[in-house]
Amino acid sequence: MPSGTLTKGKLYLVPAPLDFMCETQAPLHQVMPDGSLLIAARLSHWVCENAKSTRALLKRIGLVHPLSCVVQDQQIAELPRLVHKKGDHAAGLDTSSLLAPALQGHDMGLVSEAGMPAVADPGSSLVRAAHDAGIQVIPLVGPCSLLLALAASGLNGQQFAFHGYLPQDAALRVQQIQSLEKQALKSGETQIFIETPYRNQALLSALLTSLQADTRLCLAADLSLDNMQIHSLKVSHWKKKGLLPDKHSPVVFAFGP
Amino acid sequence: MPSGTLTKGKLYLVPAPLDFMCETQAPLHQVMPDGSLLIAARLSHWVCENAKSTRALLKRIGLVHPLSCVVQDQQIAELPRLVHKKGDHAAGLDTSSLLAPALQGHDMGLVSEAGMPAVADPGSSLVRAAHDAGIQVIPLVGPCSLLLALAASGLNGQQFAFHGYLPQDAALRVQQIQSLEKQALKSGETQIFIETPYRNQALLSALLTSLQADTRLCLAADLSLDNMQIHSLKVSHWKKKGLLPDKHSPVVFAFGP
Numbered sequence: 420m421p422s423g424t425l426t427k428g429k430l431y432l433v434p435a436p437l438d439f440m441c442e443t444q445a446p447l448h449q450v451m452p453d454g455s456l457l458i459a460a461r462l463s464h465w466v467c468e469n470a471k472s473t474r475a476l477l478k479r480i481g482l483v484h485p486l487s488c489v490v491q492d493q494q495i496a497e498l499p500r501l502v503h504k505k506g507d508h509a510a511g512l513d514t515s516s517l518l519a520p521a522l523q524g525h526d527m528g529l530v531s532e533a534g535m536p537a538v539a540d541p542g543s544s545l546v547r548a549a550h551d552a553g554i555q556v557i558p559l560v561g562p563c564s565l566l567l568a569l570a571a572s573g574l575n576g577q578q579f580a581f582h583g584y585l586p587q588d589a590a591l592r593v594q595q596i597q598s599l600e601k602q603a604l605k606s607g608e609t610q611i612f613i614e615t616p617y618r619n620q621a622l623l624s625a626l627l628t629s630l631q632a633d634t635r636l637c638l639a640a641d642l643s644l645d646n647m648q649i650h651s652l653k654v655s656h657w658k659k660k661g662l663l664p665d666k667h668s669p670v671v672f673a674f675g676p
Numbered sequence: 677m678p679s680g681t682l683t684k685g686k687l688y689l690v691p692a693p694l695d696f697m698c699e700t701q702a703p704l705h706q707v708m709p710d711g712s713l714l715i716a717a718r719l720s721h722w723v724c725e726n727a728k729s730t731r732a733l734l735k736r737i738g739l740v741h742p743l744s745c746v747v748q749d750q751q752i753a754e755l756p757r758l759v760h761k762k763g764d765h766a767a768g769l770d771t772s773s774l775l776a777p778a779l780q781g782h783d784m785g786l787v788s789e790a791g792m793p794a795v796a797d798p799g800s801s802l803v804r805a806a807h808d809a810g811i812q813v814i815p816l817v818g819p820c821s822l823l824l825a826l827a828a829s830g831l832n833g834q835q836f837a838f839h840g841y842l843p844q845d846a847a848l849r850v851q852q853i854q855s856l857e858k859q860a861l862k863s864g865e866t867q868i869f870i871e872t873p874y875r876n877q878a879l880l881s882a883l884l885t886s887l888q889a890d891t892r893l894c895l896a897a898d899l900s901l902d903n904m905q906i907h908s909l910k911v912s913h914w915k916k917k918g919l920l921p922d923k924h925s926p927v928v929f930a931f932g933p
Contacts, residue, residue, distance in 0.1 A: 432827050432828060445711075446711070448709060448710040448711060449709055449710065449711030450709050450711060450817045451709055451817075452705060452706055452707050452708055452709050453705040453706065453710065454702075454703070454705060454706030454707060535823060535827050536827065537826075537827045537828075537830075537833045538823060538826055538827050538833040539833060539834060540833065540834075542827075542833070543829075543830055543831060543832055543833050543834075544830075546827070546828065546829070546830040546908075547830030547831075547892070547908070548830075549830070550830050550907075550908040550909065551909075555906075556828045556830070556906055556908075557828070557904065557906075558824040558825075558827045558828040558899070558900075558906075560707045560708075560818065560819045560824070560900055561817065562817045563820070563823050565823075566792060566795060566820050566822075566823050567815040567817070568815075569794075569795055570689050570792050570793065570794045570795050570799075570803070570815045571689060571794075571803065571813045571814070571815040572800075572803070573794075573800055573801075573803035573804030573805075573806070573807050573813070574800060574804075575800055576794045576795040576796060576797065576799070576800050577796060577797075577800075577838075577840045578837075578838065578839060578840055579837070579838050580835075580836070580837035580838075580865070581834075581835065581836050581837075582835055583834045583835055608837070635804070642815070643815075643817055647814065649812075649813055649814075649815075650807075651803075651804070651807040651813075652807065652808075
């Protein structure tokens with residue numbers, strides 16, 4: 420068959436449960452629709468953040484629905500580290516090689532370590548390249564910590580911004596927190612960001628000393644898990660309560676008026 | 677039992693499928709985790725955007741898992757219209773009345789017509805009041821059109837902002853589009869917004885005449901449904917292709933560099 424007539428495969432965006440590196444695991448059916456699990460089970464070509472965690476996820480999916488082939492026979496390519504950076508649209512990503520299975524007619528999956536690929540995670544460069552190559556992109560329903568945190572925060576969900584990681588430099592961080600608060604108070608926009616778990620406590624301290632007393636601050640950890648923690652209160656109340664985020668859990672931070 | 681020792685109920689945020697007012701319906705298991713459906717089925721106290729669509733959703737859930745009581749016996753309170761406005765934190769919402777079942781020990785559900793309650797939809801005032809009343813808030817996993825659109829757009833998912841509806845006034849709308857584009861080009865932040873279906877075409881026209889040729893624009897419609905449409909291309913290509921959004925489908929719009 421001439422390659423011109425070959426039907427391209429699709430690129431499915433496969434969400435992963437939010438229990439990566441967490442102490443407890445959620446049963447897959449509790450947090451993933453059966454429709455998403457069924458599609459993931461029949462794929463055998465993957466692009467991912469980390470091959471080891473992708474194989475672990477496939478093993479869990481295989482306990483629910485039979486996989487198209489055993490895990491060790493699945494074709495799993497990792498996104499190179501260079502596209503893990505902010506913006507994600509780094510030059511030099513060999514998308515035609517990563518998308519080769521779809522160009523050859525195989526459906527593919529893009530998966531990250533936790534949550535929705537390409538949201539607060541690498542992958543958007545690959546999705547963009549898929550569109551440009553005429554490969555259909557199909558996002559599957561599943562958990563996303565940002566979204567769960569925003570909904571549960573009680574903060575404005577009709578206008579919000581996600582900023583990824585704030586600067587590590589203490590002075591720059593305070594400057595950005597205050598600039599984001601100014602924006603939040605002016606427009607009502609909720610400000611959302613994340614931090615690597617071992618810096619959670621430092622970020623919370625910076626927020627409590629930088630934000631105004633009446634600003635509402637939400638910290639959400641272990642979302643979708645049985646030990647989920649969501650605290651949403653004014654900065655003045657945070658100071659009184661002295662709540663601490665767990666050192667080991669990924670936390671979503673959000674604040675607004 | 678003295679009321680002081682009463683255990684409060686929880687407020688579950690129950691996502692709804694994205695097929696509200698759409699021509700086709702997704703089977704619930706395809707787009708909702710069984711865990712979310714099981715919890716929804718055992719609730720009998722609801723706060724919602726619209727009681728009629730909540731009853732229709734409960735009937736669909738009842739086909740998958742037995743409901744705690746028949747639909748007509750469920751207690752369903754509608755959020756008053758006044759909190760449907762931008763920002764959602766309007767004065768005058770009688771949250772203690774709406775949250776009374778939880779204060780009396782009953783688990784409750786908050787649900788909107790489609791997607792995640794309190795995200796691009798009313799409900800955040802109630803969630804905020806729940807936190808302030810010491811009622812535990814638990815967001816359940818389910819579909820959210822904004823998130824699916826962002827992931828599938830190929831646009832930057834590590835920095836993004838959602839703006840709700842752009843101004844209806846044509847001049848103001850162009851002004852905001854250009855201001856958002858300036859912000860997007862400067863920071864890399866993806867700009868996301870929605871429109872009522874009958875104005876989709878007018879908004880697309882405004883975007884194509886206002887945005888720069890190299891800006892990437894994504895329109896995503898009927899997300900999570902079999903007839904899902906996701907188009908992500910540069911403005912210059914949109915002009916050549918002349919793609920039109922369906923008049924009847926809710927569309928998520930996103931653009932960025």
